[in-house]
Amino acid sequence: MNLDQRMDQLEQEIRQLAKEHNDTRQRLVRLYDELRLLRTQAGNPSQTAGAFAPPDVPESADEWGDLQQERYLATAPARGQQPLAQHGLEHFIGLRLIHLAGIIVLLTGISLGIKYAIDKDLISPLARIMLAYFAGIILLVISLRLKARYNFFSAILFSGSMACCYFTTYGALVYYQFLATSAAFFIMVALTVFTVVQSIYYNRIEIALIGLVGAYGIPFLVSNNTGRMDLFFAYVLLINTAVVFLGFRKNWQLVTRLAMVITWTLYLGWLLLDYNSAAQQLTAVLFASAFYLLFILAAFAGKFFRKIVLGSTDIVQVVLLNGLLYLSAVLVFPVNDSEPLVQTAILLILVAAWAVLTRWKMPDERQLFRFLFIQSLCLLILYIGFRWDGITVTLLWITVSVLMFSTGVIKRAGWLRVCSVLLIGGTLLKLITLDAVRFTTGQRIVSFIVIGILLLIGSFYYQRINTALKK
Template sequence: MKNIDDLYKKLEVLEQKQLYFQKEIQVLKQEIRHFHKSVEETVPVHQTDIPVQKIKVNKKEKTPVSFNFEKLIGENIINKIGIIITIIGVSIGAKYSIEHDLISPTTRILLGYLVGCILLGLGYKLKTKYLNYAAVLTSGAYTILYFITLIAYSFYHLLPMWFAFLTMCSLTILTVFTALKLNKQVIAHIGLVGAYAVPLLLSSNSGNIKTLFVYIGIINIGISYIAIKRYWKPLCYNAFSVTWILFISWFFKDYEHEQHFGIAFGFLNVIYLTFYSISLSYKLIKKETFLASDVVLILCNTFLFFCLGYLVLKNYLPTKNLTGLFSIYIALLHGLVAMFLYKQSVKDNNLQQLIIGLCILFITLTFPIQFDGSWISIFWIGEAAILFWIGRTQQKGFYEKFSYPLIILSFYSLLMYWFKFYDASGAETKINLFLNPYFLSSVLFISCMSFMNLINLKHKNILNYESNLYRIFSRIIPSVLIISIYLAFYFEIATYWEQLHQKSMLKDEMMINRSILKFKVIWLINYSLIFMAILNYINYIKIKNNSLAKVAMTFSSLFTFIYLTFGLLNLSVLRDLYLNNVQHATTYFIGIRYISHLFMGLLFYTVYLNRKIFSNVFFDCFSHLVLLWILSSELINILDLFTNLPSYKLSLSILWALYSLGLICLGIWKQKQYIRIAAIVLFGAILVKLFLYDISHLGTISKTIVFISLGIILLVISFLYNKYKNIIDNKID
C-alpha cells in the first residue's frame, strides 16, 4: 500500500509538471508565430540563410502573462463559479417550487436526480480531454444528488430512512472513488464540502436535526478517508470549520435540553473523534512531521468538544453532576492515544507531549469541576508530585515543568479552603483539634510537598540545572512546604480558641471572652516561636542549607519582635485580670508568661546555633536588646505582683543602668568595642529619660535613690575604664 501511495504522489507531481509544460509549450508556440511574422515583414523571401541571432523579435508583441491569466480564469475559475451558481440555482428553484407547489414532489425529486445524472454523465464523457472541467462537473453532480436525496427523505418522506441512508452512503463512496480515481481534490471540495450547504439552503425549520447530523456524519466519513488517502489537508481544514460552525449555530439558536440532549452529545463525540482521528492519521500513516497547524487543529477540536459538551451536560438535569466524569472521559481518550503512540514507537516528542499534556490538563480540571473544597488541592498536589517525580528522576523536563503550575494552583486552592472552612467551622460547628477532615487535607498536602522536596534534594535536574525556572522552583518547593506546615497547625490552634470564644459568648461572660482572645494570641505566638525554633534546629543539624537559614533567621527575628510587643502586652492583660480577681482567673494567667519565655528561650538558642550567618555586631546587639526587653517586662510583672508602687520609672532606670554596667564589663572582658559603645549609648538614654521624664514624677526620696544609684554606677564604669585601659587600648575590635 505504501508503494501505491508513493506512486500516486509521483503521478500527481508529474501531472502538475505536465500542466506547467503545456503552458510553456503554448507560450513557445506563440513566440514562434511572432517570430515568423517578424521574419516575413523584415527579411526578403530568398534570404533563407540569415543567422538566427540577427533576427530581431518584437518583444512588445509577447503576451504570455496576459495569456496565462486569461487561461487561469477561463479554464479554472469560471467553471468552478459556474457549477456553484448552478447548484445554488437548482437549490433556489427547488425551494421556490416547494413553497409555491408548482410541481408534484415526486416530479421535483426525479428532475433533481436527472440534473445530477446529466452533469455526472457530462463529466464522465469529458474526463479524457478536459480533466479539470470534468472534475468540476462531477463534483457539482454529486452535490446535487446529495441534496435531492436529503429533501426526498426529510421534506417529502418519499424515501424510507434506511434507503436514504444507504443512498447517501453510496454517494459518499462514489464521491470518494471518483476523487481518488481522477486524483482531483476539487471533486472532494465541491462535492463533499459543498454538500454541507444543502441543509442551509433548504432549511424550512422542520426541526429534523437528527437527519442533518447523520447526513453531516456520512460526509465527514468520506472526507476523512480522502484526506488521509490523498494527503489533502485543506479538505480536512474546510470540513472541520464547516462542521463546527454548523453545530455551534444550531446549538446556540435551536438547542433544547430535554429534546436534543442525546442527539447533541452523541454528535459532539462523532465530530470530535472524526477530526482527532484525521489529525493522528497524518502523523502515523503519512509519517508527517508534527506542525503548528496540527497543534492548532487538535487543540481547537478538543476545547470545542469540551466546552460544548460541558454546556450540554451542565444544563441537563439528569447529567448535571457528571461534568467531572466528562473531563475524565476526555483525559482517558488522550491517555489511550498516548499509550498507543508509545507502543507504536512514535519518536516525535512534540506530538507525545501535546497528547500527554492534554491528558494531564483534563485530569487536573476534573476535581474543580466535580468537587468543592480541599479535595481539589489534594488531587492537584498529588498529580504535581507524580509529574515532578517522573520528570526529575527520569530527567524529563517536560513532566517537571508541567508540575510547576500545579504546585502553585494547589497551594492557592488550599489557602482558599483554609480561610473559608476554618472560619466557618470556628463560627458554626465544633471540630476536634487535629482530628478533623480539614487537618487531614493539610497532612495529605504536606506529605506530597515533603515527597517533592525530598526528590528535589536527592536528584538534580542535569538538563535544566542552569534554567532560571529550575532554580526558582528549587526554592519555591521547600518554601511552600514550610509555609503549609506552619499554616496547617496555625489554623488548628486558632480555630480551637475561636470555638472557646464562641462558646463563652453564648454565656455572656465578657471577662472570660476577653481572656480567651488573649490566650488565643499568646498561643499563636508561642506556636510561631517553637515552629521557628524547630526549623532552625533541623536546618542546623540535618539540612544545613545556608539560604534556608537566612530565611528562617529573618522570620525568627520577626516573630521575636511580635512576641516582645503583642505577646508581652497580652501577657500583661492576663496578669491584670488575675490581679483584679476576675472569675475563672487562676495562676495559669501568670504561669503562661513563663511558658512563653521558655519558647522564646528555645528560639533564641537555635538562633545562637545559626549565628554564623549574622555579623557579630548584629547578633550581639539583637541578643542584648531582647534580653533587656524581657528583663524590663519581668521587673514590671514582679512589681505588680508583690508591691503597690504607683510607677515603674525608678525601677526601670536602675535596671537599665545596671545592665549598662554589665555591658561595659562584658565589652572589656570580651574586648568588644561595639558592646562598650552600646552600653554608653544606653546610659545616655537613661540620663535623658531621667532628666526629661522621671524626675518630674518622683518624690524626694525616689530622686535621691535614683541619683545616688546612677552616680555610683557611673563611677564604677569610670573605674573599670581606668583599670583596664591597657587592655582597651591594645585590643579594640
Template structure:
C-alpha cells in the same frame, strides 16, 4: 529510534520542497529555451545595419575614452531586440484565468442559467413537474458524462464539470422531494447518500478537494433539506456520523486538512445548536452522550491519522483543533451529566474517563513507536490536563492544592529535563492555580475556625492546612532549585518572557508561602486564646485584651526573624542581587514597624502589667515585661542581618551609597530604642514626668558620642547626623520642654546641654585638621 524518525520526516519534507522547486526550474528552463530560439531566429532574419557594423569595428580603435552617455547607449540595440518577443509569452495570471478561473465561472453561470430557465418554465407552466425533474437529472448526467469523458486530457476542467454535476443532482433531488413530492423521504435520502459517496470517491480519484467540499456541503445540507419536522435527532446524528467516517477515510487517503476543518466546524456547530435549543435530560440523555463521544472519537482519530499516516511533524499550532475537540466534548458531557440525578455524582469519573481516552492512544503511539516525540508529549499532556481538572471536580479542600502542586513540580521537571515546552508551560499554569488554591484554603481554614467556629480548635503546627503548606513549600522549593540550576536549558524559545518572569515569580511565591504559613499559625494560636478568655456572666463581659497585644507583637517579631534569616541565607548561600535589594528594603521596613507599632504595643503590655485592672479576672505574668528584652534581642539580630546584607551589596555590586545610609539608620534605631528604654524605666519607677528631661539629656549625650565617633572614624555623615540630632534636641528644649519643666529641671537640662555643646565645639577645634584633611580627600 524516534530521533531517526523525526530526521526522516524532516528530510522528506525538504526533499518534497526541492522536487517542487525542481519542477518550477524545469518550466523556467523550457520557457527560456523557447525564448532563446525565438531571439536567434529574429536576429537571423533582421538585415544588418552598415552603421551598426561600422560602429562596432571603429569603437575599439579609438584611444580616447568615450563619453559616459555613449557607453550607456551602446547596449541599447541588443536590449531592444531582447524585449520584443516577450510580448508573446503567456503569463501565469493569464494561465490561471484561462485554464482555471474561467471554467469555474462558466459552470457557475451555467447552473444559474439552468435555474433561471427552470424558474421561468415553472412560473409559466411550460413543462410539467416530472419533465422538469427528468430534464434536471439529464442536465446533471450530461455534465457528469462530459466531465468524465474529458478527464484524461483536461483533468482540471473535467473536475469542475463533475463538481457542477454533483451540485445539480443534489438540488434536483431536493426539488423532486420537497417542491413536487415526487419522491418519498427514504428514497430522496438514499439518493443523496449515493451522491455523497460518489462525491467522496470522485474526489479521491481526481485528487481534487473542490469535489470533496461540494460533496461535504451537500452531505450536511441533506438532513435539513429533507427534514419533515419529526425531531428524530438520532437519525440526524447517525447520518452525520456516517459522513464524518467518510471524511475519516478520505483523511487516510489524502492529506486534505481543510476538509477536516470544515467537517469539524459543521458537526459541532449542528450538535451544539441542537443541545442549546432542544436538549432534554429526560428525553435525550443517552443519545446526546453517545453521539458526543462518537464525534469526539472520529475527529480525534482523524487528527492522529494525519500525523501518523502522513508522518507529519507535530507543531504547536496543530494543538488548536484537538484541544477544541476535547474540551467541546468535555464541556458537553459535563453539561449533560450535571443535570442528571445520577450523572452529577459521576463528574469526577467522567473527567478521568477523558484522561483515559487520551491515554490509550498515547500508549499505542509509545509502544509501536509511531510518530515523533512531540505528538506523544502532546497526547500525554492532554491526559495530564484532564487529571488536573478531575482533582477539584472529585476532591475538595487541601487534597486539591497538594495534587496540583505535586503535578506542577512533576511537569516542570519533565519539561525542563526532557526539553518539552508544552509541559513547562502547563506547569506554570498549575503553579499559579495551586498558589491561589492554597490562598483559598488558608482563608477557609483559619478564618472559619478562628471566627465562625471558635469551639473548634486548631492544633498548632499539627493540622492539615499547615502540613499542606509545608508540602507546597517543598514543591515550589524543588521547582525554584531546578529553575536556578537548569536555567539555560529551558525548552522555550530564547528571548521568551515566560521563563524570565517565572524565575522571579516562583521564588516570590515560595517566600510568600513560607512567611504566611507560620504567621497564620501564630495568629490562630493567639486568636484561640483570646476566644477562650471571654467571660460573660449576666451584665459582666470581659476579654483579656493583653492576648491581642501579644498576638500583634509576636507577629512583628516573627516578621523580623523571618526576614533576618532570609537576609543571612541570601548573603552567605543564595547571593542573588535582586533578592538582596528586596531583603534590604523589607528588613528596614520591618525594623521601622517594630520601632513604631512594636514598641508601642510593648508599652501597652507594660501598662496592663502596672495597671492591674484586669488582674482579678486574668493572670498578668511578668512575661509582659520580659517580652521587651526578647524583642530587643530579635531586633539586634535584624540589625546585624541588615548590616551584613548591605555589606554584601556594597562589596559585590558596588552600591557605595548604602554604607552611610545603613550606618545612619542603625544609629537612628539605637537612639529610638534607648529613648524607649529610658521612658520604660522611668515609667516602671513611677517617674513619668521626668522623661522629658531625660530624653533631652540622652539625645545630647548621644549627639556628642556621634560627633566623637565621626571624628575618630573620619565619617562626615555621622557628624552631620549628630548635628541634626542636637538641633532637634534644642528645638524640643525651647518649644516643648520649657513649658513643662520646673525650675530645677530646666537648670539641669540647660546646663547639661550647654556643657555638651561646649565639648562638641572643643572637639571640632582640636581635631579641625583631621576634618579638613577628610574634606579635602
C-alpha cells in the same frame, strides 16, 4: 485494473515525472545564473554562453500542465522575464477564477429562467423539473467529454451538474411533491456516491467537498421530522466512514477534518437542544464512542499504514477529540447542582492511558506525548477542583507543581518545568482573586508563604543554570 484506474495511475506518474523534470530545470537555471555571475566577476562572460546555455522554456500550459506552468512562472524573474505577480494574476484569473464565476453565473441563469417560466406560467411544473434535470445532464455530458484534455475545467462543470441535480431533487420534493421522501433520499444518496467516486477519478478535492456538503445536507433537505436520531446518526456514521477512507486514500485531510467539524457540531447541537437523557442516553453514548474512534483512526491512519510521524494537525485532532468526548460525557450524563466529577475522572484515566501508551509503544511521537500529558494534567487540576475545596485545592495544586518541576529537573525536560511554573502562576492567581475572600487569615498566610518559597526556589534554580552557562 480497469481502464479508468490505469488512466489515473498514468496521470499521477506523468505529473510526478513532470514535477521532477521541472525541479531539475529550475536547478539548472539557478546553476547557470550562478556560473554566469562568477564568469562576469572573473572577466570572462563570453565563456558562459554557448556551452552552458539555459534550458528551453515551455511554450504553454498545455505542454506541461497547470502545475508545471505555475512552477515555471515562479522562476521567471531569474530568467529576466516578466515578474511573477503579472503572470500569476493572469494565470489565476484565466485558469481558476473564470471557471468558478462561469458556473455560478450559468446556474443563476438557469434558476432565473425557471423562475420566469413559473411566474409567467409558461410551462407545467413537471416540465420545469425535467428542464432543470436536463440542464444538469447536459453539464454532466459536457464535463465527461472534456475530462481527458481539460481536467480542471471538466471538474468545475461536473460540480455544477451535481449541484443542479441536488437542488432540483429538493425542489421536486418540497415544492411540487413529485417525489416521495424515500425516493428523494435514495436519489440524493446516489448523487452523493457518484460525486465521491468521480472525485477519486478526477483527483479533485473540490468535487469531494461538494459531495460532502450534499451528503450531510440530505437528511435536512428530505427530513419529515420523525425524531429518529438513531437513524440520522447511523447515516452520518456511514458517510463519515466513506469520508475517512477517501481522505486517507487521496491524502485529502481537509475533507476528513471538515467532516469531523460537521459531525461534532451536529452531535453537540443535538445534545444541547433536543436531547432526552432518559430515553436517548444509550444512543448518545454509542454514537459519541463511534465518532471518537473513527476520527482517532483517521488521525493515526498515516502512522499505522504508511509509517509516518504524526503531523501537528493530527496531534491537534487527537487532543481536540479528547476534549469533545469530555464535553459530550458532561452533556450526556448531566448532574444537577454538582460538578461532573465522574466524567472528569474517566476522561483523566483515558487520556493518561493514551499518554502512557504513546510513551511506551510510540517513543518517536514525543510531541503527541507532551500534548496528552498536558491535557491529562488539565483534567487532573479540574478533578482536584471538583473533588475538594478551600486550601486543600491550593495545596494539592502546589504539590502537583512541585512534582512536575522536580521531574523536569531530573529528566532535563524543560517543557515539564514550564508547565510547573504555569501551574504555580495559576495557583497564585486563584489565591489572589478567589481564595483571598474565602480563606481565613491563617490559610492566606500559609498559602502565600508556600508559593513565595517555591517561586524563590525556582528562581534560584534558573539563576544557577544561567551562571553555569556563562562559565
